[in-house]
Every structure is written in structure tokens, then in C-alpha cells.
Amino acid sequence: MIDTVTSRHSGSQWQLMWAKFRHHKLALASLGVLGVFYSIALLAPFLAPYDSWRASRFAFAPPNRIHMFHQGHLMRPFVYGIKMTSDARTFDRSITPDTSEVWPVRFFVRGDPYVWLWMVHSNLHLFGVDSGGQINLLGTDILGRDCLSRDIVSTQISVTVGMVGVFITFVLGCLIGGASGYYGGVVDNAVQRFMEFVTCLPTIPMWMALGAAIPAQWSNLKVYFTITVILALRSWTGLSRQVRSKLLQLREEDYVIAAKVAGASDWRIILTHLLPGFASYLIVSLTLEIPRMILGETTLSFFGLGLRPPTVSWGVLLQDAQNLAAISVYPWLMFPAILVVVCVLAFNFLGDGLRDAADPYKE
Amino acid sequence: MARSGAAAVPLLRYVAKRLLWAAVVLVLVSFFAFLVIQLPPGDFLDSYVETLRRSGMSVDSATLVALRHAYGLDRPMVVQYWSWFSRFLQGDMGVSLLYVKKVNVLIMERLPWTLLVTTSSMVLMYVISIPIGIYAARRQYSLGDFAASLVAFTGMATPGFLLALVLMWLGYLIFGVSIGGLQSPQFIDQPWSWAAVKDLLWHLPVPLFVVAIAGMANLIRTMRGTLLDELGKQYVTVARAKGLEEGVLIRRYPVRAALNPIISSGGWLLAELFSGETVAGIVLGLPTLGPLMYRALLAEDMYLAASCVMIMSILTVIGFLVSDIVLAFTDPRIRLS
Numbered sequence A: 001m002i003d004t005v006t007s008r009h010s011g012s013q014w015q016l017m018w019a020k021f022r023h024h025k026l027a028l029a030s031l032g033v034l035g036v037f038y039s040i041a042l043l044a045p046f047l048a049p050y051d052s053w054r055a056s057r058f059a060f061a062p063p064n065r066i067h068m069f070h071q072g073h074l075m076r077p078f079v080y081g082i083k084m085t086s087d088a089r090t091f092d093r094s095i096t097p098d099t100s101e102v103w104p105v106r107f108f109v110r111g112d113p114y115v116w117l118w119m120v121h122s123n124l125h126l127f128g129v130d131s132g133g134q135i136n137l138l139g140t141d142i143l144g145r146d147c148l149s150r151d152i153v154s155t156q157i158s159v160t161v162g163m164v165g166v167f168i169t170f171v172l173g174c175l176i177g178g179a180s181g182y183y184g185g186v187v188d189n190a191v192q193r194f195m196e197f198v199t200c201l202p203t204i205p206m207w208m209a210l211g212a213a214i215p216a217q218w219s220n221l222k223v224y225f226t227i228t229v230i231l232a233l234r235s236w237t238g239l240s241r242q243v244r245s246k247l248l249q250l251r252e253e254d255y256v257i258a259a260k261v262a263g264a265s266d267w268r269i270i271l272t273h274l275l276p277g278f279a280s281y282l283i284v285s286l287t288l289e290i291p292r293m294i295l296g297e298t299t300l301s302f303f304g305l306g307l308r309p310p311t312v313s314w315g316v317l318l319q320d321a322q323n324l325a326a327i328s329v330y331p332w333l334m335f336p337a338i339l340v341v342v343c344v345l346a347f348n349f350l351g352d353g354l355r356d357a358a359d360p361y362k363e
Numbered sequence B: 001m002a003r004s005g006a007a008a009v010p011l012l013r014y015v016a017k018r019l020l021w022a023a024v025v026l027v028l029v030s031f032f033a034f035l036v037i038q039l040p041p042g043d044f045l046d047s048y049v050e051t052l053r054r055s056g057m058s059v060d061s062a063t064l065v066a067l068r069h070a071y072g073l074d075r076p077m078v079v080q081y082w083s084w085f086s087r088f089l090q091g092d093m094g095v096s097l098l099y100v101k102k103v104n105v106l107i108m109e110r111l112p113w114t115l116l117v118t119t120s121s122m123v124l125m126y127v128i129s130i131p132i133g134i135y136a137a138r139r140q141y142s143l144g145d146f147a148a149s150l151v152a153f154t155g156m157a158t159p160g161f162l163l164a165l166v167l168m169w170l171g172y173l174i175f176g177v178s179i180g181g182l183q184s185p186q187f188i189d190q191p192w193s194w195a196a197v198k199d200l201l202w203h204l205p206v207p208l209f210v211v212a213i214a215g216m217a218n219l220i221r222t223m224r225g226t227l228l229d230e231l232g233k234q235y236v237t238v239a240r241a242k243g244l245e246e247g248v249l250i251r252r253y254p255v256r257a258a259l260n261p262i263i264s265s266g267g268w269l270l271a272e273l274f275s276g277e278t279v280a281g282i283v284l285g286l287p288t289l290g291p292l293m294y295r296a297l298l299a300e301d302m303y304l305a306a307s308c309v310m311i312m313s314i315l316t317v318i319g320f321l322v323s324d325i326v327l328a329f330t331d332p333r334i335r336l337s
Helices: A001-007 A013-022 A023-045 A147-183 A183-200 A205-212 A220-251 A253-261 A266-302 A314-321 A324-329 A331-358 B003-038 B042-053 B061-070 B077-089 B103-138 B141-156 B160-175 B194-203 B203-232 B234-241 B246-250 B253-262 B266-286 B289-298 B301-331 B332-336
Strands: A066-069 A073-086 A092-104 A106-116 A118-129
Touching: A013 A023, A013 A266, A013 A331, A023 A106, A023 A118, A023 A147, A023 B042, A023 B077, A147 A183, A147 A220, A147 A266, A147 A314, A147 A331, A183 A220, A183 B003, A183 B266, A183 B301, A205 A220, A205 A266, A205 B003, A205 B077, A205 B266, A205 B289, A205 B301, A220 A266, A253 A266, A253 B160, A266 A314, A266 B160, A314 A324, A314 A331, A314 B160, A324 A331, A324 B160, A331 B141, A331 B160, B003 B077, B003 B301, B042 B061, B103 B141, B103 B203, B103 B253, B103 B266, B103 B289, B103 B301, B160 B203, B160 B266, B194 B203, B203 B253, B203 B266, B234 B246, B246 B253, B253 B266, B266 B289, B266 B301, B289 B301
Parallel strands: none
Antiparallel strands: A066 A073, A073 A092, A106 A118
16 A cells, blocks of 8 residues: 555655656757757867858858759759859849859868867867868858858857856855845845845846946956856846745744754754755756846847957847848848747746646646 | 724835835945946046047146046045935936936936836736736636747747847838837927827837837736636635636636736836836837937946936836835735734
8 A cells, every 4th residue: 555655656856856847848858959059069169160250251141052963963962162243233242152163061071170178179070061162051241251150159158158147146046045044034134125126126227237347358258257247146136035935934844843853953954954845946946047147148248238259159149130231131140049049948948847847746 | 984094004004114115225226326337447537538539629637637626536435426326316417428418308308208118018018918817827728828828938038139120120021111219200309299199109019019028928927827826726616616607706806816926026027127128229229218328338428327227226116116005905915914
């Protein structure tokens, strides 16, 4: 009798969560999508066919198409060369495929050198064409740089901004929320009022005001970390509110009092009894905080108050698509927008799935 | 009569307490705004001298010292803060170097438009998302619920500037004209007429939609979630068992309870709306406060930027106050605790 009951409900807390999470198909798929995003970020220089800063003479070249048939013959996948023509009457330049040149797409080609993870020097790229030809599956930008390479490399910055920011959020939220819930009284009251104040500052204007104050001569790395700190300055309030309310609620639980009576130390109570009780909630709220940071970074950079070239992030790339003329004539410049939406959606679905899985009272 | 008088006392006490806190929060906000002024390297005079230099004039160092003294820039930070804040309270917000105008004049020009855009997008948000939230909760896991969630999530995931850009692009494709701004050029600075009002109504939908959508997603999900919780409670079952008609039942009890979190999020929503208004305003070229602040920040016109931050925060604080007071009216638990 006892066995049949426990078999349905046995397993550690995390095993049970995983079992529940697996039923949430959308969240599971989102986890896969995010896996792809982070793999792209990790392998970016290898996956990108070119160096993201390598300029070419073909500015705003439209995306190459991959063909299989050349003059009626089946061939291995290839792209045509491109040529620049100018209209004799209007002098309008246009870039068109040059069907006399055939460049087969090759895998594991040697190309632009790069340093992977600050250590490994290499020039191996997943795919490319022989030198002399050019493959721009997502077209080129104003300086003739390969958009696909830039989109891939920018993924590195954009998806990690959220991670670093969330780490800062986590530390701030736990410390402040923990102090608020643990000490209570005056400290709690002061922290609550301070949080009210932070919530009263409209997020984007506040970010903009702080972003604008970053000195122009700062290094890329310094700007990057400052931006993550600025983003975290707003998001810790949500987490600290949760830590506080959970702490206040769990402190009164019978099992905590029992542990106290049994002579357990404060640390033991916090680590073995309290933390497992709300670790899952922390993970959920952190997961939902990451997409907000990604959106925040994108918005700030888009308006020129966040990351700046030569750093490439999705927001920096979208600066090129700032006016209507650019979007209507060179729609491929908008591609990073799709990356933003897909990535943020995936994080939101994942967070939703995790929330359902973490709630032990939800069947 | 006597009973309502007795009930009013805790309510009054509650309102007084909230007012006091609002004042404290405003002082904190003023610290932040002053920080915005102080953050960029150099002070007001440095940028002023730079502006003069660009236009070919020069200032000798003796004049500079005299000016710095006259403006009080050589005094301690606390004194500077106090002189700035006390003048701000009296409506003197300094001078904008960018526009060569008084800051309060610039802000007053744009405040009505800001209020128009934020309040009407707030109304739009409630009018659209509350019914959708109710529908989604009553028909959980139906096609409509799924569609609502999809729209809500996508709205949440799309950066506002992107939506504004895409809508502008679509408007450009379909109508062949730019739909930016709130008025056509021929109506700007003209006295109001029917044609001007019609023109304004024609321009409003896109900005309102862009501003509203981000918060809309959240509202729909909150409404759906809390209503689902309420619908599972026993009083609903009891009311159904007693034969109360479903529509009346839903409207009279669970919806009212589920509206409370929506009301309490009103102030927070206003802060979100200012964020949305800033982003939409910059992309769509609206005559609101957000773009003014943006341009001021880019030009390091710090008094203007700080005043914009200050005004937006004050409006948000007022929003929080109003939503707290409304909540105290609708939810007796708040005013009694």
C-alpha cells in the first residue's frame, strides 16, 4: 500500500520537477532552442564564415541563394558570384548574381583567423567558399561585411548580457531580500521603501540616463560590465521581494521550529531546510529575468546608449535598420530582430514551464 | 451614516500614510535626478563653454571662475543639490542648452501630449486585456485562450522599438506616407479645429498600440491567472449549486476579486507606460517627454534630462498613490490592516 503511493511520488525534489517539466512540450522545445542559441554563442567564430569586421567592396549585397542546378545540370550546392552593375542612365548601382561564376559551398574551410575562447588560434570555419568567391547567406551591410557572421558573433554578447546581469541580480536580490526577511523590523521597512522608490523610476528612462553617463573612452569590456550592472539595478527588486516573502513564510513553518528545537545551527537551517524550499522559485524568477535584460540591452544599444561598436550585439546591429529606407530596401538588416524575439520567447516559455514544474501543489 | 463615518477613519489614516511615503519617495527620486546631472564628467558650465566655443566665442578663465561662483558650482554638493531641488519645487528647472529655452517651458509644451498618450494607452490596455483575460480564463485551453497567450507572449518578447519600426514600415508600404508624429505638419502649432482633431485621431492608433502592447501581455496573463484561481474556489461552486446564472455569477464575484491585483499594478503599469512612451516616442517622433529626454541625454543637456526623469517619476508616484487609494476603496482588507 505504502509502496504504490510512494512509487508515484518518489524521487528527489529535482527528479519530480524534471518529470513534470517534461510534460510541458513548449518549455521543453524552448530549452532546445536556447541550447542552440548558447551553442552558437560558444562556437561563434567557427560557425561564422567570415570575420565580423572584414569589409568587402560589395556594400548591401542581397543574400546569396544556394543553387543545385547550373545550366540544367545537377551539381553540389553552390552560389553564384556577384557583380556590381550601374544603370547607364541613373548611375544607380545594383548588385546582381554573376551566373558565369560558380562557387561550390565547402565545409571545414580555412579562412579568416580568429581566437576561440581567448586561447585557441585557428582559421577553420564550418563552411565557406574558395577564396575569390563570396558567400553572404544573409547579405552584407553598409561596409560590405557579412551579415550572417555579424549576427552569429553578436549572439555571443546578447545572450551573455542576460546571464551576467542575472548573476548580479541574484547576488543583490538574495543579500537585500535575505537581510530584509531575516532581520525584519526597521531594516525590512527601509528596504521596502527603497524598493518602492526603485519601482517608481520608469525603467527605460532610468537605464537611458545611466547608460548615457558611461564615458566614451571606456574599453568595451568595461562598458559591457557597466551595462549589465545598470540592467541589474532594476531587476533585483523582483527577486528580493520573493526571497523576503519566502523567508518570512518559511521561518514560521513547523519543521523549521522543530529543527531549531533539535539544536540545529542557523546555517544548517538555512542551507538544508530553507534553501531547498525556495531554490526552485529563485531559478524560475531568474529565468524570467534574463529575457528582460536581453530586451533592455537591445533597446539601449539600439538607441546608442548601451554597447557600442566595435562590440556587436543584436541591438548594435539593429542600429543599421533604424530608418524606414534601410528596412524597405535592405530587409535582411532586420534579421537580428528575429533572433531577439525567438530568444526572448524561448526564455519566457521556459520560465513558464519551470514555474509549473516547481509548484508542488500543481498537478 | 455613523457606520460610514467610522469606516472613513482607517481609510483617511491609510491615505495620509501613503501620502507621507510618496513624499519620501519623491525626495529619493530627486537624489537620483541630481545624480543624473552630476554623472557626466564636467558640469553645466563646461558644457556651456563648449557650446560657446563651437559657435566661435571664447570665455576667459577669470569670467569662468566668476560664473562658476555665480551659479554656485564651487560650493559643496549638498548645497548645490538643495539649491537645485528648492528651485525645482518652485517650478524653476534651469535652462536647456540644447534648445536655449527654459526647461519648464519645454516640459510644459510636451506634458499634455505625454498625458494624452499614456492615459489613453492605459485605457486601451484595460479595455482590451481585461475582457481577453476573462475569456481566456473561462475557456481555459481553448483555441481562443491559446491565441490570446500567443499574442501576449509575442507582445512581451517584441522590443517596443521594433514594433514601432515595423508598424511604420507597414504604414509606409500601405499608405505610402510616413505615419510618424501625432499631427500632420499643417496642423502643428495651429488652433484646434475639427480637421485637426480628425488628423490627431488618425495618428493616434499606432503609438497607442505600441505603448500599450508590452503591458497588455502582462495584464492578460495576470487577469487570466487570478481569475482561474478564483474560479476554483468553493464560493463559486456554492453559487453555481444555488443556481445563480453563470454570467451574473462571474461578473459579480470572481471578476471583482480578480480585478484587485490589476488595480494594485496600476502604478507599476504607469512606469511601464513611460518606458513604452519613451521608446515609441523616439522611433515615431512623438512630441512627448521621452524623446525630449533622449535628445537631452545625447547632447549632455543634463538639467533638461534630469527634469524629464523627475517629471516622469513624479507622475509615476502619483499613479502609485492613486492605485493604492482606489485599491483601499475596492478591497476592504487593505484599509483595515
